[in-house]
Amino acid sequence: MASSAISSRDSGNSSQISLKSVREALIRLEDSIVFSLIERARHPYNAPAYDRLYLKSSGSSLAELFVKEAEHLHAKAGRYENPEEVPFFPEDLPSPLVPSYNYPQVLHPAGASVNITKTIWNMYFNELLPLFTAEGDDGNYASTLASDLVCLQAISRRIHYGKFVAEVKFRDAPLDYSSAINNKDKDALMRMLTFERVEEMVKRRVEKKAMIFGQEVTIEDKEDDNVDCKVNPSVVSRLYGDWIIPLTKLVEVDYLLRRLE
Numbered sequence: 001m002a003s004s005a006i007s008s009r010d011s012g013n014s015s016q017i018s019l020k021s022v023r024e025a026l027i028r029l030e031d032s033i034v035f036s037l038i039e040r041a042r043h044p045y046n047a048p049a050y051d052r053l054y055l056k057s058s059g060s061s062l063a064e065l066f067v068k069e070a071e072h073l074h075a076k077a078g079r080y081e082n083p084e085e086v087p088f089f090p091e092d093l094p095s096p097l098v099p100s101y102n103y104p105q106v107l108h109p110a111g112a113s114v115n116i117t118k119t120i121w122n123m124y125f126n127e128l129l130p131l132f133t134a135e136g137d138d139g140n141y142a143s144t145l146a147s148d149l150v151c152l153q154a155i156s157r158r159i160h161y162g163k164f165v166a167e168v169k170f171r172d173a174p175l176d177y178s179s180a181i182n183n184k185d186k187d188a189l190m191r192m193l194t195f196e197r198v199e200e201m202v203k204r205r206v207e208k209k210a211m212i213f214g215q216e217v218t219i220e221d222k223e224d225d226n227v228d229c230k231v232n233p234s235v236v237s238r239l240y241g242d243w244i245i246p247l248t249k250l251v252e253v254d255y256l257l258r259r260l261e
């Protein structure tokens with residue numbers, strides 16, 4: 001299953017994007033998110049990596065420096081040419097060194113600028129990270145931050161994918177959506193784009209993925225059902241229920257409000 005509904009080389013014409021294909025991409029991104037959290041959980045919290053006082057002269061945390069520098073490198077390699085990728089520090093990014101790739105233009109140009117990376121950054125570092133890492137400091141700040149970067153990118157990509165979900169929903173019912181957009185009626189838009197049954201399925205599925213992907217695999221058959229998971233499955237379900245799904249919906253509403261500009 002492709003991780004993208006629109007940007008793989010053989011995805012063809014952008015008009016073929018459908019609610020089914022964007023939902024399949026969201027399901028594939030669940031795997032990336034769960035695996036990235038498992039990888040980050042190898043290290044304890046490692047507070048100095050996030051403390052601005054740790055790097056005395058710089059005024060930034062090591063985490064901020066790490067992500068900024070990594071994004072510079074990724075920008076040179078063309079990462080942010082893909083409309084699915086949104087940088088955390090868009091200021092002063094270098095131009096790509098690579099020739100441009102012809103990504104299908106699916107999004108409305110005004111909606112393409114929706115960016116809630118600041119909210120995602122605060123949620124990840126202030127709320128989520130303490131929930132799934134052990135207390136402590138093992139000194140491995142570089143590999144810890146490399147894992148944080150992968151988590152942040154996967155979560156951000158999933159949440160900003162709401163733009164594509166919203167575009168498909170708009171194309172499927174342009175008249176209904178246009179009336180709510182023209183009235184700037186956020187509540188109506190939120191109601192129209194919400195499928196509670198789908199949300200419940202997503203939360204149950206990611207909890208199960210965390211349980212299966214996070215098990216210790218042995219060659220003997222296990223009799224014990226109380227397996228320890230590398231990341232608590234209920235934290236992953238909460239991550240989706242409290243943050244990822246609501247923020248995806250926020251992106252969908254923000255995108256739709258700009259859809260007719």
Ligand SMILES: O=C(O)C(=O)C[C@]1(C(=O)O)C=C[C@@H](O)C=C1
Nearest residue numbers: 165193194195198199202245248
């Ligand atoms: O699948 C959709 O229709 C989406 O908009 C995505 C999503 C989600 O974030 O998982 C968000 C809102 C819907 O209520 C259901 C699911």
